[in-house]
Amino acid sequence: MRALFVGGVVDNSEMDLEGAQPPVHYPEDTGGGHSRYRLHQVGKQADGAVAYAVYGAPDMADDEVARIADERAYARRFEAEPEVFTH
Structure with missing residues (x-):
């Protein structure tokens, strides 16, 4: 599966993700309380x-x-x- 990023410092970037389901946030766990990218849509x-x-x-x-x-x-x-991901 491909992760696609909108906005921020990595706008219009892509990367491969492992697993059958994408994580709700990327990176999954920073441990430092930093803001993370949030899943919005799944194709x-x-x-x-x-x-x-x-x-x-x-x-x-x-x-x-x-x-x-x-x-x-x-x-x-x-x-x-496309399907909107609801939190």
């Missing part, structure tokens, strides 16, 4: 597998992350259906 393929996860910077509004993910056409690129 699932027809077989139900997670193809990508969109993480937004801590200070970004949900609507803004969704708008940018749509602009960048992540769903089309990964041939997946």
Whole structure:
């Protein structure tokens, strides 16, 4: 699965993630109380597998992350259906 980042210092960056489900925050546990990127959207393929996860910077509004993910056409690129992640 691919992690895609919106906003902050790693805006428009990508990386591979291990596992079947993406973590709710990235990095998962900093231990230092630092703000972390939060999961906003998950793209699932027809077989139900997670193809990508969109993480937004801590200070970004949900609507803004969704708008940018749509602009960048992540769903089309990964041939997946986007689903809003609810916390």
